[in-house]
Amino acid sequence: MSELRSRAIGELEPSIAIVGSGPAGCYTAQMLRKRWAAAQIVVFERLPVPYGLLRYGVSPDHQGTKAVARQFDRLFTDGGVHLIGNVEVGKHVSIDQLQDAFDIVVVAAGLGADRPLPGVDGDGVYGAGQIMRWFNSHPDEHSFTPHFGATTTIIGNGNVAVDVLRLLAKHRDSFTGSDLDPQRIDQQPSRIHVVGRSSASAAKFDSVMIRELADIDDAVFDVDAVDDTGHTDKKIKAKIEALLDLTTGRAVPPTSRVHVSFHFGWTPESIESNPTGRTLSLVDTESRQASKVIETDSVVTAVGFGHGLRHEIDRTHLESNLADLDSGLLDSGLYCSGWFRRGPTGGIPANRLDAKTVCARIVADVETGAITPAKIGLQALAADLHPDTVDFAGWRRIDATEVTRPAHGRCRTKVSDIATMLDLARTVTDQRITPKHVENPTTDAVGHKEER
Ligand SMILES: Cc1cc2nc3c(=O)[nH]c(=O)nc-3n(C[C@H](O)[C@H](O)[C@H](O)COP(=O)(O)OP(=O)(O)OC[C@H]3O[C@@H](n4cnc5c(N)ncnc54)[C@H](O)[C@@H]3O)c2cc1C
Structure with a gap:
């Protein structure tokens, strides 16, 4: 797992968790990073691979549109934003756990079902x-x-x-x-x-x-x-x-x-x-x-x-007196963005505008003292996360395999099963994990054992 942007209690910058690495989650991370250069921003993604419908909705013959992914890559390579893939919020960790760990939680989980x-x-x-x-x-x-x-x-x-x-x-x-x-x-x-x-x-x-x-x-x-x-x-x-x-x-x-x-x-x-x-x-x-x-x-x-994680949020948070979906506020410290917030309309650029609106609300809430940054972020969750999370480096390994040996005439051959994705994510420089690697694991910043 990549080095974590450190965050100590007492810093003025909030710790931020974003649920979903689709366009809405990525644009939201981008805007929040612009406002808070040193804040810990962690994107949790259900799949071992990022970018939501950019990868899995946008048509395979519209590669020009899919190229937005390169812009999102920079969040994780240069922007100090952390990706934690293969973690389904609502299953592996709850929204409440995220809220206990982070000052700000933004749900950008899209709308899954037809x-x-x-x-x-x-x-x-x-x-x-x-x-x-x-x-x-x-x-x-x-x-x-x-x-x-x-x-x-x-x-x-x-x-x-x-x-x-x-x-x-x-x-x-x-x-x-x-x-x-x-x-x-x-x-x-x-x-x-x-x-x-x-x-x-x-x-x-x-x-x-x-x-x-x-x-x-x-x-x-x-x-x-x-x-x-x-x-x-x-x-x-x-x-x-x-x-x-x-x-x-x-x-x-x-x-x-x-x-x-x-x-x-x-x-x-x-x-x-x-x-x-x-x-x-x-x-x-x-x-x-x-x-x-x-x-x-x-x-x-x-x-x-429709549906997806929205149900859980609807039941527990939309009835909150604070909820103001127009600005993306669900409850104190809990926000939403993208298709999850406004429903399944609008293309990728619409999620950028959405992120802008939601970030304006978040920034206002911090600046007016409605939220006081105090929570330590990812470290507080270390013991609760399963050991098979995939970070951005892990995704890069999957990505490299997909583009290195594509089928004839294709720009990429996607890995389509989770087990292979996880296997590739763990595999460093083309070496399969061996018992020897497992014997000497290093421990990353959230306490996970990672084979190098
Ligand atoms: C079939 C299709 C084709 C499209 N084609 C285009 C196009 O060509 N051009 C265009 O501009 N727009 C297109 N769109 C619209 C565009 O994809 C959406 O505007 C955009 O993806 C919405 O972004 P989002 O981040 O809100 O949701 P999503 O892209 O759905 O991202 C949500 C992310 O959250 C993750 N997630 C879900 N639940 C959880 C959970 N419980 N825990 C953790 N992570 C979770 C998902 O895995 C996903 O990665 C298309 C949409 C569809 C459905």
Whole structure:
């Protein structure tokens, strides 16, 4: 474990724990570090690897976006922020324990689970979050095997729905430079439906996401209804134009590999299994009079996220008289940031703004004396943490393995199981841990035995 930034009682700078190393946790650490140069800042992460949805949500073929990770790296390499991975708050340590040890605790744990779609569940129905985690080789999905079949239907009109569509529709040879595991595109459907409750003009995806689909030159697109008149809003016009360009504005390929149909203004009501697949029933969102059915083998629902650690916090802290979610305050000394605070909306930059708001509140609370820095931080937890934590150096070892021998045409081949991650994290300079190493362990600053 890296050398800990020391902190003695009596210093004016607070000790800070952040739960979650996704964009919100990292931006929050960044802002707090700017304010307090010597404060102990510790980021606890459930997985042995950092960066949350940047690693496990953002599409494997959007490496430009994933490159934000390099900026976050600097927090841990130069900024003196500590990463403690493989520690799930709520399981390995409680929020109360963190609060006893640290002056300030910020929960930036995101929102883990796919929101269910009433009436549309059962076999062959998958959440988009789970599918994107699977495409991104998330260890939670290590043994998950979706079966898309020849026809799949994506329900939802946000950017995540379009990510799933693109990954399913893009030619398997066009993922060069991505970190997509080639096995994840072994079975690609030849027919894809995309169903949205709202009209095309009200769809939530960005026009740039639709424009990107136009690059799939052996795909055919059709759109059942586009409300394309009378819009003055620039963003809506761009969206409509992008959709129309997909259908009328591009040459039809001589042979098509995949056919994609957009259905706007239809609400899914139910799904039933039949001998050859599944029947998805839709009703016209506006009139509720018209209906149609789609025969499909599988369904991916992309209708938002919820739950996770939020439940525990909701029960115990949101009812506190102090709670003020707008500023990120949950309770005295307890704050939240990112998707956990504001719900599952907004891309990565939105979490920076969020962190700014929450940090302003934290700084104000310290400056006005609502919080008096006094707690010793990580050292107080040393006896409570299990011995298999992963620090930033451990993550760097996993990272190095992933990028050193990537699969053909890939920039990285992700390790997708926790046991291997832990093994790699412990392995120094390519040497496996041997009994000899274990015999002479050194003890790090929090009292953990670490093999060097
Ligand atoms: C499929 C998908 C694709 C996306 N693509 C893009 C994109 O291309 N561009 C873009 O700008 N935005 C994208 N976003 C949005 C972006 O990912 C979010 O804005 C951002 O990740 C939210 O940050 P966060 O830190 O709040 O949550 P998260 O990124 O979810 O981070 C939360 C972290 O907390 C950890 N954690 C959870 N529970 C615990 C616990 N109990 N103890 C310790 N740690 C815990 C998690 O493991 C995770 O690392 C996408 C989102 C999704 C779902």
